[in-house]
Amino acid sequence: MITKRIIPCLDVRDGRVVKGVNFEGLRxxxxxxxxxxxxxxxxxxxxxxxxxxxxxEGRKLFTDILTxxxxxxxxxxxxxxxxxxxxxxxRVLKCGADKVSVNSGAIRNPDLxxxxxxxxxxxxxxxxxxxxxxxxxxxxxAKGGRENTGMEAIGWIRRCVEAGAGEIVVNSIDTDxxxxxxxxxxxxxxCRAVDVPVIASGGAGRIEDFITLFxxxxxxxxxxxASIFHFGTVKxxxxxxxxxxxxxxxxx
Amino acid sequence: xxxxxxxGVGNLFSLRSSFAAIGSEAVATSDPEVxxxxxGVILPGVGAFRDAAAKLRETGLWTVVRNEASAGKPxxxxxxGMQMLFEKSYEYGEYEGLGLIPGAVRxxxxxxxxxxxxxxxxxxxxxxxxxxxxxxxxxxxDHVYFVHSYYAADCDEAVIATTDYGAPLTAAVRxxxxxxxxxxxxxxxxxxxxxxxxFVNFAEGGAAI
Numbered sequence: 001m002i003t004k005r006i007i008p009c010l011d012v013r014d015g016r017v018v019k020g021v022n023f024e025g026l027r028x029x030x031x032x033x034x035x036x037x038x039x040x041x042x043x044x045x046x047x048x049x050x051x052x053x054x055x056x057e058g059r060k061l062f063t064d065i066l067t068x069x070x071x072x073x074x075x076x077x078x079x080x081x082x083x084x085x086x087x088x089x090x091r092v093l094k095c096g097a098d099k100v101s102v103n104s105g106a107i108r109n110p111d112l113x114x115x116x117x118x119x120x121x122x123x124x125x126x127x128x129x130x131x132x133x134x135x136x137x138x139x140x141x142a143k144g145g146r147e148n149t150g151m152e153a154i155g156w157i158r159r160c161v162e163a164g165a166g167e168i169v170v171n172s173i174d175t176d177x178x179x180x181x182x183x184x185x186x187x188x189x190x191c192r193a194v195d196v197p198v199i200a201s202g203g204a205g206r207i208e209d210f211i212t213l214f215x216x217x218x219x220x221x222x223x224x225x226a227s228i229f230h231f232g233t234v235k236x237x238x239x240x241x242x243x244x245x246x247x248x249x250x251x252x
Numbered sequence: 253x254x255x256x257x258x259x260g261v262g263n264l265f266s267l268r269s270s271f272a273a274i275g276s277e278a279v280a281t282s283d284p285e286v287x288x289x290x291x292g293v294i295l296p297g298v299g300a301f302r303d304a305a306a307k308l309r310e311t312g313l314w315t316v317v318r319n320e321a322s323a324g325k326p327x328x329x330x331x332x333g334m335q336m337l338f339e340k341s342y343e344y345g346e347y348e349g350l351g352l353i354p355g356a357v358r359x360x361x362x363x364x365x366x367x368x369x370x371x372x373x374x375x376x377x378x379x380x381x382x383x384x385x386x387x388x389x390x391x392x393x394d395h396v397y398f399v400h401s402y403y404a405a406d407c408d409e410a411v412i413a414t415t416d417y418g419a420p421l422t423a424a425v426r427x428x429x430x431x432x433x434x435x436x437x438x439x440x441x442x443x444x445x446x447x448x449x450x451f452v453n454f455a456e457g458g459a460a461i
Binding site: 001002075096121122166222251 | 265374
């Protein structure tokens with residue numbers, strides 16, 4: 001039976017992990033390589049590296065970090081942030097990324113998903129969508145959730161899957177940071193609309209939120225979170241043990 | 253020394269790093285001489301069967317790989333590289349494979365329940381059907397990482413492991429010195445590294461076949 005994936009997301013700026021992290025027994029917690037190795041040892045099924053650098057120097061540091069991580073961590077690596085062209089895909093894939101996640105880049109250039117899927121295969125192209133309710137309608141937001149594109153989200157996601165997106169990360173702006181649980185209503189709407197893997201993001205605050213997610217929505221394939229893992233609020237090995245105890249297939 | 257066949261398909265970074273991590277010398281190469289000198293050969297591959305097979309022929313490495321394997325050299329096909337070991341594939345048509353293992357590659361849609369997602373992507377458990385040298389460091393139920401929409405069929409005799417995705421799918425195969433994994437050992441954590449290490453031992457130890 002295929003297992004439900006648990007995916008920590010690391011925001012990286014100028015080669016360091018952003019958001020203060022605090023782990024016992026880890027000396028350099030702002031090193032993405034150290035943190036990636038730690039998560040891999042704890043049972044993370046996949047890692048997302050999100051490049052929030054704006055400068056060319058930062059970009060170079062990011063790809064160096066990615067290369068170093070891919071040399072030492074042997075689970076799938078997804079890279080996002082600043083992916084606007086096929087050259088960007090090429091740049092991170094050469095450094096050891098397995099999948100590339102596009103967000104604003106796909107909104108600016110709707111053909112990017114199709115072109116990337118044709119060149120690298122659907123399995124390589126992840127669509128990340130920041131979604132928020134506006135007057136009762138799910139809308140796609142751009143620029144890190146700051147700008148309403150006006151596009152209806154479910155239709156947008158469906159079009160991207162038709163163009164070749166092989167997985168969808170649904171990040172609910174409504175629940176993000178609230179730590180009150182995943183946005184089940186939004187995730188259910190996406191799961192009903194597409195038949196590719198759906199990764200839930202935004203809102204996890206404790207282990208029970210993941211259990212509720214996978215129990216309520218069996219078609220969700222993975223749960224993604226950042227700070228609760230970084231701060232140790234949720235330990236991945238504990239999470240997986242409890243998932244398994246609750247009858248949810250998990251890799252331990 | 254192992255040779256990773258570099259025929260312009262897919263990214264060999266992770267594979268090379270995995271062998272480095274287990275302390276084995278593995279060279280990515282398109283040089284027939286290096287492949288002939290190697291103790292074992294790794295045939296990787298991602299993407300569409302037709303394109304990969306065409307590239308393997310264009311580079312002239314099709315014959316080299318087939319001859320080396322036929323002469324008894326340990327060969328490990330990975331993912332699409334495993335699928336190419338078979339006689340044919342029905343991915344978007346009908347294409348000839350290396351024919352080193354009897355069987356054909358067919359869509360998983362033929363056998364899995366309708367409501368299962370395609371591709372089969374993620375971590376799934378191995379059911380070890382037969383003992384094999386590449387399984388010496390792993391156990392029943394260990395998880396490995398899959399990404400595929402096609403599977404090896406009509407090859408019961410060669411199947412050494414399956415995985416359950418609503419139906420048993422071929423996960424690993426072996427016919428004498430020729431082996432293959434549908435999953436990605438280079439992305440399967442310690443379990444994957446154990447499998448690669450076991451293949452290295454098999455290839456370099458010259459273990460009896």
